[in-house]
Amino acid sequence: MESARWQAVAALVDPVRRALHDYVRRQDHPVTREEAADAEGISRHLAAFHMDKLVEVGLLGARYEAPEGLPRGRGRTPKVYEPADNGLSLTIPERRYELIAAILTEAIAEKPTDAGEAARRQARSRGKRDRK
Template identity: 40%
Template sequence: MDDPETAAPDADLAAVAVLDEPTRRRLYEHVVRQEAPVGRDEAAAALGLARQTAAFHLDRLADATLLDVVYERRSGRTGPGAGRPAKLYRRSAREFAVSLPDRHYELAGRLLAQAVEESAATGEPVRTVLHRKAAEWGARWGGRNTTTVFELLEQHGFAPRREGGAVVLGNCPFHALARDHTETVCGMNLHLLRGALEGLGGHGFEARLAPRPGLCCVRLEPAA
């Protein structure tokens, strides 16, 4: 299963920041408007740039994974004497998401869709499936990290801070959904974080619902 959380938010932010340079952004917009991959000479001519300038910025966009690089022989010839394939650029298949404060609505949508589909197929209540799916997803978060609870929560946008022996979460990555569908989304979030703690192991905390204004609905208390 593909994980929309695999790419770190900082990596998405860094990639999008590459487009802040005006010439680079013009080149990116030119490439994504084309049906076929674009070569350096073509891009340079279209935008009135020196070939070396176009090549530099196109490669920078590829390094940031905003563009994919492909190699093709445009002459149609093959075999010996056909020449080297041209280096071409096309829009990357990767998707980028940047939001401040950190939000993960795609993850919520994916979990809810999985719950609805499995419930329809099995007859199990949607909310029961949702809680299980959220816990499984959280366990993958924790299972691929050899980090502290604090670092795991920071990585996924919860803005943790200590409050006595507990940890409160200053940001809810599902804020708008939790505001309008509190019971469903907060229950999902609770099981997501319980799964993350289980996957992390040896953390000394347990996740509980403890809604307070301005905070995430989940709070981590010292384990009994």
């Protein structure tokens, strides 16, 4: 899972790819390559290249689907993209909620009169202990 997070970050370094990802995430419907290309002012082929890279790293999902409300034309059914529902989450810097929970639990266990000071004391103590 850690490797997948870094691959996702690396994929979003490219500004065109990041813009396409942001565009797809803002839409309330699956997006075609043509729609994304028009929105970002790039060619359909460039949009397809970048969007397929985003699928590879798990940031977008893709499937073939005929546009709703339009007659079926000739050729292949268009590929549509939408945000992936993979639970991938990344925060930089990494947030360690279990650590803050442990620090606050230890602070509360002291039954302090000043909760803020108790939390700071526990955090300093934990920092010194973890540094060793």
